[in-house]
Amino acid sequence: MSTDRITIALDVMSGDEGVDAVVPAAIExxxxxxxxxxxxxxxxxxxxxxxxxxxxxxxxxxxxASEVVTMDDPPxxxxxxxxxxxxxxxxxTVKEGAAQACVSAGNTGALMATARYVLKxxxxxxxxxxxxxxxxxxxxxxxxxxxxxxxxxxDHLFQFAVMGSVLVNAVDNxxxxxxxxxxxxxxxxxxxxxxxxxxxxxxxxxxxxxGYIEGDGIYSGSADVVVCDGFVGNISLKTSEGVAKxxxxxxxxxxxxxxxxxxxxxxxxxxxNAFKKRIDPRRYNGASLLGLQGIVIKSHGxxxxxxxxxxxxxxxxxxxxxxxxQIDSQLERHLVSS
Amino acid sequence: MSTDRITIALDVMSGDEGVDAVVPAAIExxxxxxxxxxxxxxxxxxxxxxxxxxxxxxxxxxxxASEVVTMDDPPxxxxxxxxxxxxxxxxxTVKEGAAQACVSAGNTGALMATARYVLKxxxxxxxxxxxxxxxxxxxxxxxxxxxxxxxxxxDHLFQFAVMGSVLVNAVDNxxxxxxxxxxxxxxxxxxxxxxxxxxxxxxxxxxxxxGYIEGDGIYSGSADVVVCDGFVGNISLKTSEGVAKxxxxxxxxxxxxxxxxxxxxxxxxxxxNAFKKRIDPRRYNGASLLGLQGIVIKSHGxxxxxxxxxxxxxxxxxxxxxxxxQIDSQLERHLVSS
Numbered sequence: 301m302s303t304d305r306i307t308i309a310l311d312v313m314s315g316d317e318g319v320d321a322v323v324p325a326a327i328e329x330x331x332x333x334x335x336x337x338x339x340x341x342x343x344x345x346x347x348x349x350x351x352x353x354x355x356x357x358x359x360x361x362x363x364x365a366s367e368v369v370t371m372d373d374p375p376x377x378x379x380x381x382x383x384x385x386x387x388x389x390x391x392x393t394v395k396e397g398a399a400q401a402c403v404s405a406g407n408t409g410a411l412m413a414t415a416r417y418v419l420k421x422x423x424x425x426x427x428x429x430x431x432x433x434x435x436x437x438x439x440x441x442x443x444x445x446x447x448x449x450x451x452x453x454x455d456h457l458f459q460f461a462v463m464g465s466v467l468v469n470a471v472d473n474x475x476x477x478x479x480x481x482x483x484x485x486x487x488x489x490x491x492x493x494x495x496x497x498x499x500x501x502x503x504x505x506x507x508x509x510x511g512y513i514e515g516d517g518i519y520s521g522s523a524d525v526v527v528c529d530g531f532v533g534n535i536s537l538k539t540s541e542g543v544a545k546x547x548x549x550x551x552x553x554x555x556x557x558x559x560x561x562x563x564x565x566x567x568x569x570x571x572x573n574a575f576k577k578r579i580d581p582r583r584y585n586g587a588s589l590l591g592l593q594g595i596v597i598k599s600h601g602x603x604x605x606x607x608x609x610x611x612x613x614x615x616x617x618x619x620x621x622x623x624x625x626q627i628d629s630q631l632e633r634h635l636v637s638s
Numbered sequence: 639m640s641t642d643r644i645t646i647a648l649d650v651m652s653g654d655e656g657v658d659a660v661v662p663a664a665i666e667x668x669x670x671x672x673x674x675x676x677x678x679x680x681x682x683x684x685x686x687x688x689x690x691x692x693x694x695x696x697x698x699x700x701x702x703a704s705e706v707v708t709m710d711d712p713p714x715x716x717x718x719x720x721x722x723x724x725x726x727x728x729x730x731t732v733k734e735g736a737a738q739a740c741v742s743a744g745n746t747g748a749l750m751a752t753a754r755y756v757l758k759x760x761x762x763x764x765x766x767x768x769x770x771x772x773x774x775x776x777x778x779x780x781x782x783x784x785x786x787x788x789x790x791x792x793d794h795l796f797q798f799a800v801m802g803s804v805l806v807n808a809v810d811n812x813x814x815x816x817x818x819x820x821x822x823x824x825x826x827x828x829x830x831x832x833x834x835x836x837x838x839x840x841x842x843x844x845x846x847x848x849g850y851i852e853g854d855g856i857y858s859g860s861a862d863v864v865v866c867d868g869f870v871g872n873i874s875l876k877t878s879e880g881v882a883k884x885x886x887x888x889x890x891x892x893x894x895x896x897x898x899x900x901x902x903x904x905x906x907x908x909x910x911n912a913f914k915k916r917i918d919p920r921r922y923n924g925a926s927l928l929g930l931q932g933i934v935i936k937s938h939g940x941x942x943x944x945x946x947x948x949x950x951x952x953x954x955x956x957x958x959x960x961x962x963x964q965i966d967s968q969l970e971r972h973l974v975s976s
Contacts, residue, residue: 437884447822450830484785484872492788492869515876519884531830532873534822535866538853539874543881546775546857547917554913561909568906571899575892579885 305335306619308401308612309393312342313368313386315405316602319343322405323350324605329612330359336616339399341365342386365389371407371601378410379417387411391418394594401595401615403586405603411596412448412589419594422624424631427452428591429460430530430598431467433584434537438521442468446587447534454497457481457527458505459631461498463590464525465507466630470621471614472524476508480523482532483512494529505634544579586611588618590627595619643673645737646953649728650680651706653743654940657681660743661688662943667950668697674954677737679703680724703727709745709939716748717755725749729756732932739933739953741924743941749934750786750927757932760962762969766929767798768868768936769805771922772875776859780806784925785872792835795819795865796843797969799836801928802863803845804968808959809952810862814846818861820870821850832867843972882917924949926956928965933957 308329312322319342326338337359340347344364351360365386369378378385387406393399395418404411412428421428431444444460445452452460461479468477481499483491491499491512502509510523515536518526528536551572555565565572577583581600585607589596595618599611646667650660657680664676675697678685682702689698703724707716716723725744731737733756742749750766759766769782782798783790790798799817806815819837821829829837829850840847848861853874856864866874889910893903903910915921919938923945927934933956937949 435884437887450822482873484788484869484876515873515878516880516883518877519880528873531822532870535820535853535870535874536877538822539856539877540853540881542854542857543878544885545854546773547882547885549775550916551913554909554916555906557909557912564902564906564909568893568902568909571892571895571902571906574895575889578888578892 305337306333306616307337307339307399308403308615308619309339309341309390309399310612311386311390311402311404311406312340312347313365314407315599315608316371317405317604317608319346319350321603321605321608323347325609325612326360327354328605328609330356333616337361339363339390339393341390341393342368363389363393369406369410373407373410375409375413378407379413388414388418391415391594391596394596395419400619401597403597403599403608403611403615405599405601405608405611407601408447408598411598415589415592415594415596419592419596421591422593422628422631425459425463425591426456428589429463430587431464431590432537432587434518434540435579435584436519436521440584441518441521441524441526443518443526443528443533443537444590445528445530445533446537447530448589449530451531452494452529454494454501457494457498457529458501459591461502461505461507461509461525461527462631462634463627464527466627467588467590467623468524470623470626471617474524477524478510478522479507479525479527480510480513480517482518482526482528482536483514485514498527507634541581544581548576582607583610586614588614588623590623593624595624643675644671644954644957645675645677646950646957647677647679647728647731647737647740648950649724649740649742649744650678650685651703651724652745653937653946654709655743655942657684657688659941659943659946661685663947663950664698665692666943666947668694671954675699677701677728677731679728679731680706701727701731707744707748711745711748713747713751716745717751726752726756729753729932729934732934733757738957739935741935741937741946741949741953743937743939743946743949745939746785746936749936753927753930753932753934757930757934759929760931760966760969763797763801763929764794766927767801768925769802769928770875770925772856772878773917773922774857774859778922779856779859779862779864781856781864781866781871781875782928783866783868783871784875785868786927787868789869790832790867792832792839795832795836795867796839797929799840799843799845799847799863799865800969800972801965802865804965805926805928805961806862808961808964809955812862815862816848816860817845817863817865818848818851818855820856820864820866820874821852823852836865845972879919882919886914920945921948924952926952926961928961931962933962
């Protein structure tokens with residue numbers, strides 16, 4: 301790992317928890333990584349108060365921003381109406397080169413629109429995509445797009461595949477990540493035209509394309525990169541959250557039915573906790589906005605400090621691996637050869 | 639409940655388990671419902687052998703069919719190349735009026751194509767939809783379409799909504815089922831044009847339309863009918879299966895780590911089994927092909943006899959409630975008023 305110094309900008313204000321989540325996450329990050337400096341962007345008074353007498357040895361810079369993008373702000377309002385928002389200013393630090401990446405828990409639409417406007421996409425990328433790691437039976441996989449794009453064309457799906465493959469190659473040290481296209485399995489109706497055409501393109505590419513998978517294949521560990529349209533990916537991811545919540549709810553209820561069940565629940569508690577930890581979505585916090593000329597990591601809006609810190613870790617990893625440059629060079633190669 | 643006699647045709651051959659699943663399910667059905675007669679369609683020798691000396695008192699008729707549609711047969715082959723398949727003949731009994739419904743565990747594409755060709759759609763329905771009940775935190779909901787249609791238009795989504803509402807009104811005795819449209823939540827990109835237009839149509843309709851829900855809303859119990867395009871619905875349903883399988887896998891693993899965990903697993907076993915029973919997908923077997931001039935129920939291909947019997951129960955319920963007629967009259971009303 302490089303010992304070069306890295307600077308990450310944190311949008312302190314946009315998430316549900318604001319300073320309460322971001323400042324402790326920042327302090328923990330400095331403890332963990334002695335080559336990392338941070339720019340905390342937001343209400344300077346609130347940040348200073350939360351930092352209190354924490355000694356950052358000059359490794360934290362506070363940048364005041366007078367506005368906050370709310371979770372409900374439409375992207376157009378965030379972009380044009382709130383030019384001094386913590387979100388916009390955090391992205392600006394990346395544009396200026398003051399930071400190599402930024403992390404925000406703000407609303408996805410606003411973050412995507414602002415990042416795209418300020419940083420621009422890489423040559424050959426029509427639209428950025430949102431990618432995140434999700435657990436599987438045998439480890440984890442990366443899925444994209446998760447909601448930045450709807451009605452994606454075959455070209456878009458192909459670009460997502462290249463970006464996902466580059467990302468996984470770099471962050472998971474996998475030589476040839478297995479790339480799969482998310483599709484439905486019924487013969488009559490096997491896929492829409494975009495998916496079929498993207499499959500044809502991927503077969504001819506140098507990517508390690510392993511074909512179609514269905515929804516249940518996402519979690520089986522049979523692919524390292526799962527490519528899909530953003531509408532489909534977003535529904536799939538949110539559906540997964542819903543199922544996990546329902547199962548947890550049922551489990552709690554069963555362990556509450558009568559004294560005997562409660563007792564067995566107490567005895568099984570360490571196991572249940574270990575199990576819960578394993579599927580804890582907070583551990584998987586941090587989605588990458590791929591395809592931009594810069595690194596932007598989206599944290600879950602309701603992230604606590606543990607969870608926000610995970611998103612910062614992803615930013616650090618992507619800076620270390622220089623993801624945008626790698627996507628740029630790989631994409632050129634693939635677009636030339638395809 | 640009516641005491642009129644009901645006849646259900648069973649496609650004995652098309653599922654993975656064939657006679658081994660369907661014949662025991664048939665016998666159990668006769669035990670449970672003394673107003674139900676059955677037509678068992680398939681290889682007469684195999685069926686007779688499995689029936690052995692079961693006394694059906696004339697309530698089982700065996701109809702020989704010389705061909706079987708495999709799980710991999712393309713719909714066109716099933717439709718044109720296998721006219722004497724058990725699937726086709728089972729559907730024919732509904733067309734002829736010999737049975738009021740049929741149940742098949744055969745491949746969805748072939749079943750949909752054959753049913754549509756033989757039975758035709760109801761007036762005002764462009765394409766049939768696949769609907770099934772799925773568990774939620776507070777009971778269950780019905781979701782459609784689950785894969786019969788891709789690239790559904792706003793009109794199609796509206797038709798799905800009407801069909802789903804009629805179905806739930808009848809089978810769950812709900813006066814005004816809450817109908818929701820599945821959508822994504824990001825402001826920038828809130829829905830595609832089809833979903834937005836369908837939402838507008840639903841707002842103006844007499845249906846109890848409750849607006850958009852996201853993927854996690856499916857399982858929260860906030861809607862009785864969840865309407866979506868078949869590509870999206872199929873991915874969402876299969877994703878759910880994948881998550882549930884992964885969680886079960888992790889739970890098994892955790893309870894195996896060391897003697898203490900194994901012991902607590904044994905103690906917690908009754909609770910875990912009660913929990914597993916609650917989310918057992920076999921209990922939810924049986925999807926309705928809605929919008930046809932007749933009742934066709936699709937069983938999961940790998941259904942065992944317990945599971946296949948659940949699908950027969952749905953067929954009986956839909957016959958009792960006369961679902962196609964109800965859809966027909968409701969649709970007319972909604973299309974006139976919209």
